[in-house]
Amino acid sequence: MLVLQPLVDDVTAAIQTKNQYGVEELCTSGCATTCHPPARLLADNEGCNGCGAAWSEVTTAVSFDSGVAARWNRVQDSDDWNQTLYSLRFAVSLPVAVKPYDTFMSDRTREIVQLTIDRLGHLAPPRPSAVLAEGTFARARDKLEMVEFERRSRHSASKRRWTRPAGATGAAPV
Amino acid sequence: MRFLFSLLVLAIPFAPALAVACEDKESLRLDELAKHVAVHVDSPAQLTIGSNAQVTLDWSISSRKVPDNAPTYFILSSSVPVRFLGTGFFALTKDAAGPSGISFGQQQSRAIVPLHNPTAEMQGSIRVQVLRAGGIELRWGLVAPTACGELIAGEEKSSLSASAVALNIVIQNPYDLQSPEKTIVSNDGRYRLHVFVERFRVFDAETGLLVVEAQGRQPNFSPTGRFLAAYQGGRDSRILGLFDLEAGSAIGTVTGPALIWQNGDSVVIS
Numbered sequence: 001m002l003v004l005q006p007l008v009d010d011v012t013a014a015i016q017t018k019n020q021y022g023v024e025e026l027c028t029s030g031c032a033t034t035c036h037p038p039a040r041l042l043a044d045n046e047g048c049n050g051c052g053a054a055w056s057e058v059t060t061a062v063s064f065d066s067g068v069a070a071r072w073n074r075v076q077d078s079d080d081w082n083q084t085l086y087s088l089r090f091a092v093s094l095p096v097a098v099k100p101y102d103t104f105m106s107d108r109t110r111e112i113v114q115l116t117i118d119r120l121g122h123l124a125p126p127r128p129s130a131v132l133a134e135g136t137f138a139r140a141r142d143k144l145e146m147v148e149f150e151r152r153s154r155h156s157a158s159k160r161r162w163t164r165p166a167g168a169t170g171a172a173p174v
Numbered sequence: 175m176r177f178l179f180s181l182l183v184l185a186i187p188f189a190p191a192l193a194v195a196c197e198d199k200e201s202l203r204l205d206e207l208a209k210h211v212a213v214h215v216d217s218p219a220q221l222t223i224g225s226n227a228q229v230t231l232d233w234s235i236s237s238r239k240v241p242d243n244a245p246t247y248f249i250l251s252s253s254v255p256v257r258f259l260g261t262g263f264f265a266l267t268k269d270a271a272g273p274s275g276i277s278f279g280q281q282q283s284r285a286i287v288p289l290h291n292p293t294a295e296m297q298g299s300i301r302v303q304v305l306r307a308g309g310i311e312l313r314w315g316l317v318a319p320t321a322c323g324e325l326i327a328g329e330e331k332s333s334l335s336a337s338a339v340a341l342n343i344v345i346q347n348p349y350d351l352q353s354p355e356k357t358i359v360s361n362d363g364r365y366r367l368h369v370f371v372e373r374f375r376v377f378d379a380e381t382g383l384l385v386v387e388a389q390g391r392q393p394n395f396s397p398t399g400r401f402l403a404a405y406q407g408g409r410d411s412r413i414l415g416l417f418d419l420e421a422g423s424a425i426g427t428v429t430g431p432a433l434i435w436q437n438g439d440s441v442v443i444s
Binding site for chain 2: 005006007008009060062064065066067068087088089090092110112116119120122123132
């Protein structure tokens, strides 16, 4: 999930370097810890579909009062949520002592100490109840998937109708 | 009875004193901060729409950091639609709700530095890309929401003029032989979008001028009509191209299919 500011341009030249595996980074939609995302992004995520991350549910909120944005992803099989903070269009990270290669962090990630992160936490917006994306790939269903989803739902509903035991009472499921 | 009377006597001077104190305390704090604000507007001698139509506003406040619990903003607003360049601030579109209910420059595009944010710097540079020829007024100031209302200190402005590039003759055939599959009018009625199979065209509804023509599938306007998004690439691509119709150009890509515009299109979440 990306959050960007459509009114701000701050594109820096793309940095093309090879990572520790000798592979040239091609990530354009951005993984903050592994390559340079497009610089105009408000902030970028530390795991995305392209990097193979999978979240069960994702939601996000922006505080226009403080310039702090937050993203939550539900911890698998739990009621807990992991919160990631962004401030003034930068991703926020604790200082990383050893960076294995130059582009380990995006140029839109700021390393700040825990105390400052805690202070940002107090200015962060509350977690909204609405989930923006759900599923293995942490995104909303698109139109084709919805058609397929509804087709399967209808199919299973019709199967339920046909397999209703003889003699059962009550209205057929719709 | 005497007790009641005493209470009344005590209450009378207290109420206005509290109100004055409230206003005075915040005003003093903001005025003190405003004394330490330095702003320099740097503009080319000839501001011409195009590549060099950029104005830079350098600002600094030589003061201690603003406490987290005292919302205070350095706000720059522009009288005409612009694009901002730089970091350390966020931007709001015209008519978007201001921070903490602040109405300073609400009818204009704004760059906002929340000084009470612990990661905010006390100095910075905001570049402004002017998009239209004509007069432009930049206004800035320190603003704080208080119990006594919205306080503004150190308000100043700078008026500039941008000229158009050399005149271009545009040959445009308004009578396209291919009729669009669909025509969409933006919510504000300003733009008309012609949707073709793999491409689209956006026209100014009033003048008929072609604003943007590009490849893309399922294009549509943002709620305010300032921006447009369309799928790019192959059929299965989830990459959405974003266009700023004020600038008449592409501004970037995001990954769909979800695209959520917030606060007057100031922010998009995908």
